[in-house]
Amino acid sequence: MRRIAGKLVIATHNPGKLKEMRELLMPYGIAAVSAGELGLSEPEETGTSFRDNARIKATGRRRNLGAAGVRG
Numbered sequence: 001m002r003r004i005a006g007k008l009v010i011a012t013h014n015p016g017k018l019k020e021m022r023e024l025l026m027p028y029g030i031a032a033v034s035a036g037e038l039g040l041s042e043p044e045e046t047g048t049s050f051r052d053n054a055r056i057k058a059t060g061r062r063r064n065l066g067a068a069g070v071r072g
Helices: 015-028 050-067
Strands: 006-010 030-034
Touching: 006 015, 015 030
Parallel strands: 006 030
Antiparallel strands: none
16 A cells, blocks of 8 residues: 555544544545644535535635645
8 A cells, every 4th residue: 555645634623524534544644634623714614515515615725724824
């Protein structure tokens, strides 16, 4: 199995989701960090589907991280 070094920001404030993602990514050497752990605000989910809301979260995180000087 190929390992990949690095961190991945998971756009969630839900500890259960973060735990699941960490378990899934661990074998690949990817450290998952939650938006909540980075102190990022949680955007309002105004989409009409799970996909729409995921896009809202991802776009918001990218902007927040860029403003904080984090490269992504």
